[in-house]
Amino acid sequence: AQSSVTIYGKLNVEAGKAIGTTDKTLLDVAGSRLGFRGVEDMGGGLKATFGIEHRFNPATGDSAAAKFWNGYSTVGLMGDWGHIRLGRDYVVGFLMVQNQIDPFGGDTQGALRNIGMISGSTGPAGAGKVRYDSQIEYHFSASGFNIAAQVADAGAVNGGRAKRPFALATNYAGGPLFVGLAYENGGDADDKHLSLGGRYNFGFATLSAGYSRGTNVAGVDVKGYLLGANVPFGAGDFKLGYAVSDNDAVAGKLKKVGIGYHYNLSKRTKVFADYGKVGGGEPVGQKTGYDFGIQHNF
Amino acid sequence: AQSSVTIYGKLNVEAGKAIGTTDKTLLDVAGSRLGFRGVEDMGGGLKATFGIEHRFNPATGDSAAAKFWNGYSTVGLMGDWGHIRLGRDYVVGFLMVQNQIDPFGGDTQGALRNIGMISGSTGPAGAGKVRYDSQIEYHFSASGFNIAAQVADAGAVNGGRAKRPFALATNYAGGPLFVGLAYENGGDADDKHLSLGGRYNFGFATLSAGYSRGTNVAGVDVKGYLLGANVPFGAGDFKLGYAVSDNDAVAGKLKKVGIGYHYNLSKRTKVFADYGKVGGGEPVGQKTGYDFGIQHNF
Amino acid sequence: AQSSVTIYGKLNVEAGKAIGTTDKTLLDVAGSRLGFRGVEDMGGGLKATFGIEHRFNPATGDSAAAKFWNGYSTVGLMGDWGHIRLGRDYVVGFLMVQNQIDPFGGDTQGALRNIGMISGSTGPAGAGKVRYDSQIEYHFSASGFNIAAQVADAGAVNGGRAKRPFALATNYAGGPLFVGLAYENGGDADDKHLSLGGRYNFGFATLSAGYSRGTNVAGVDVKGYLLGANVPFGAGDFKLGYAVSDNDAVAGKLKKVGIGYHYNLSKRTKVFADYGKVGGGEPVGQKTGYDFGIQHNF
Structure with a gap:
């Protein structure tokens, strides 16, 4: 049995101060994880897949959420015709678009994703969701194009929606170019979310831009955008970016700038330092955050 | 250390509707699991064994129970003289008899075990238990015969019993024949449970029959029986069966019919469809359930 | 990814009666565990390390604490210059001194560590802590000498201290000799702890002696000492010892004697029997405890 399971994970710890607090402590924005996954080749081009994360x-030894397998837990079938997975998983728009645009990938105090792409719960009344429980998803990839569709249970596991939430996403990666587009309908009357964005590797830097807009479950319109850059330097890269989000129920806009340097000690281990500052018409108390961290992937 | 641990597991998800509800959602009746187990050969015929499950x-990423290692958690010693294990484990009668008779093995909406063999908590006031905490068990096998005895703590971990719960079980498997017999005493004055059953592989089908009777903790007599068949067809088998349970505290009987087809994509992966319907004098609201599922074992 | 992860663990179960209760049940004083750890050699003498435990x-299948990774969870960098780790981990004085002196290593009903070395929560108002959350530690080893220093977050994760808790420890192991010395400051006004001790292997026996004193968070002075012996016999060893602790807020002293025999079935598996009795001016109800156990390490 052993041969068919791959154990993988990430240990990430930052010494720093989070935006919105005065505590200098150990943080983990990147989401330390332990996962088990596998693929069984059943012949005839058909494969069974599974994964739980x-x-x-690591700062406290606590589970990051009440759900133990908070990352995802799916089982599926894969062939030339695509990949179907059932279980808990990322919303395809989050995975294939929103999380691809932020130069910080949503990690560290510099993270811009949850503001510019309105994808998470830490931004102003986010319209997009990160994960669904009890969902079925379909993925297909060919010639650099990826498309995906998913539908989830409308019940309590997904917050008790009027209709089944669903999401559609597509992206293209080829050479220096990445572009993506996603639509999500959260299942309530006005609950929807559109996101799009791209990256281009100019050699001296990869520049990113993204835009998102939606209506949250309270019927409030939200929108945002994100501009970012990754600049290779030595064995690492500088990350910098700017994101804005605008919630119609709140006066003014929320703005954030993030900057960081991530130095790769190896392909699997890096150390990094980051700084983030929020401003605009939606005050959040302590406006700055920073971190000095280490991340190991196994 | 690595070489001595085997990782194993099961990922099972069904799209369907459970009996008793109107929700069409993702289910997991088979009990998805992740386990770690090992055997150390210490020479002289003596082995140390351990396992935690x-x-x-997977539909939600939640632990299936408040106990993380809900499946079992034991350490033991094994030799020609048998196998002693300490910890949390299945009641031997459940493992060696009750779970062997149901053609569905207790899985899917077609499952008959908990009605006909009165072994679980989902049937009418089951007298038999599935697992004990804080138990010591002894197993011995020879020439196709298996016998087992176990005794458990009477304390709060097992529900606070008047005396120590204990269970005895034996079965025989040889060629086309399987037969088993088990007795359990739950530790309270009237709390006891007898189960017996068998299977015979006629080639065109394996036919099963089981009977159980007992008295539950409330002093109520319960009894049941189960008739089942597995019919090989193509790379899978049809499963069908009928179970009845009779609880003296409730007028009438609870009856269930289950039918399904399970198709093996490989030795480790199958897809399946099942239907179950309950009836009789003990109404349960929604009487029918069905599922379309996938299961991968690693 | 698989190749870089080591899975290890311990399964320990004792049938017995704990001091302070009348229940005869299954116990686990040694702390059964499942861990994942790894080291990445990044070249140039630099290594990345991680571990979660x-x-x-196993008697109940429950997590031993609300924290799932209660043992430790760290990520770090290691070189000729030492080893830095961030996350949740043992207090260095516990790991390098207090836990080294007890012939029972804190395990079984004979355990003396928590009384003589005042390191845990089961002794009288212990001044020393076992683990810190959100800590940074530094370790250096050369020529048999080991030194370590650590500092932790003063916040709620460590009980809400006035200042950052910190600890210092050193020990030396060479030939038959082990000696160690540790100081801890828990972060509150009077909260501090000193421990020291040693072992010497005379061949026929290893004799241990330790002393500790401190002030707990309530400002109460506590002190203790421990005398122990491990006497090799057959494929195992007899363990015996005596520990005393004195809490200034309570009349009299708490005394404990422990005796046991641990028989190694292999390098990884042992069976054992132990007896402990407490006495002195601090009554604890049931004064005696005993166990018959099995432990397997993988």
Whole structure:
């Protein structure tokens, strides 16, 4: 049995101060994880796939969420015709678009994703969701194009929606170019979310831009955008970016700038330092955050 | 250390509707799991054994129970003289008899075990238990015969019993024949359970029959029986069966019919469809359930 | 990814009666565990390290604590210059001194560590802590000498201290000799702890002696000492010892004697029997405890 399971994970710890607090402590924005996954080749081009991913906080040893397998837990079938997976998983728009545009990938105090792409719960009344429980998803890839569609249970596991939430996403990666587009309908009357964005590797830097807009479950319109850059330097890269989000129920806009340097000690281990500052018409108390961190992937 | 641990598991998800509800959602009746087990050969015929098994629901990523290692958690010694294990484990009668008779093995909406063999908590006031905490068990096998005895703590971990619960079980498997017999005493004055059953592989089908009777903790007599068949067809088998349970505290009987087809994509992966319907004098609201599922074992 | 992860663990179960209760049941004082750890050699003498360790009770299948990774969870960098680790981990004085002196290593009903070395929560108002959350530690080893220093977050994760808790420890192991010395400051006004001790292997026996004193968070002075012996016999060893602790807020002293025999079935598996009795001016109800256990390490 052993041969068919791959154990993988990430240990990430930052010494720093989070935006919105005065505590200088150990943080983990990147989501430390332990996962088990596998693929069985059943012949005739058909494969069975599975994966379960636990999230935890190494600073405290606690599970990162009440759900033990908070990352995802799916089983599926894969062939030339695509890949179907059932279980808990990322919303395809989050995975294929929103999380691809932020130069910080949503990690560290510099993270811009949840503001510019309105994808998470830490931005102003986000319209997009990160994960669904009890969902069925279909993925297809060919010639650099990826498309995906998913539908989820409308019940309590997904917050008790009027209709089944669903999401559609597509992206293209080829040479220096990445572009993506996603639509999500959260299942309530006005709950929807559109996101799009791209990256281009100019050699001296990869520049990113993204835009998102939606209506949250309270019927409030939200929108945002994100501009970012990754600049290779030495064995690492500088990351910098700017994101804005605008919630119609709140006066003014929320703005954030993030900057960081991530130095790769190896392909699997890096150390990094980041700084983030929020401003605009939606005050959040402590406006700055920073971190000095280490991340190991196994 | 690595070489001595085997990782194994099961990922099972069904799209369907459970009996008793109107929700069409993702289910997992089979009990998705992740386990770690090992055997150390210490020479002289003596072996040390261990195993721990987590249960979870892949539809939601949640632990299936408050106990993380809900499946079992034991350490033991094994030799020609038998196998002693200490910890949390299945009641031997459940493992060696009750779970062997149901053609569905207790899985899917077609499952008959918990009605006909009165072994679980989902039937009418089951007298038999599935697992004990804080138990010591002894197993011996020779020439196709298996016998087992176990005794458990009477304390709060097993529900606070008047005396120590204990269970005895034996079965025989040889050629086309399987037969088993088990007795359990739950530790309270009237709490006891007898189960017996068998299977015979006629080639065109394996036919099963089981009978159980007992008295539950409330002093109520319960009894049941189960008739089942597995019919090989193509790379899979049809499963069908009928189970009845009779609880003296409730007028009438609870009856269930289950039918399904399970198709093996490989030795480790199958897809399946099942239907179950309950009836009789003990109404349960929604009487029918069905599922379309996939299961991968690693 | 698989090749870089080591899975290890311990399964420990004792049938017995704990001091302070009348229940005869299954116990686990040694702390059954499942861990994942790894080291990445990044070249140039630099290594990345990580480890996470879950604790559980095999008698019940429950997690041993609300924290899933209760043992430790760290990521770090290691070189000729030492080893830095961030996350949740043992207090260095516990790891390098207090846990080294008890012939029972804190395990079984004979355990003396928590009384004589005042390191845990089961002794009288212990001044020393076992683990810190959100800590940074530095270790250096050369020529048999080991030194370590660590500092932790003063916040809620460590009980809400006035200042950052910190600890210092050193020990030396060479030939038959082990000696160690540790100081800890828990972060509150009077919260501090000193421990020291040693072992010497005379061949026929290893004799141990330790002393500790401190002030707990309530400002109460506590002190203790421990005398122990491991006497090799057959494929195992007799363990015996005596520990005393004195809490200034309570009349009299708490005394404990422990005796046991641990028989190694292999390098990884042992069976054992132990007896402990407490006495002195601090009554604890049931004064005696005993166990018959099995432990397997993988």
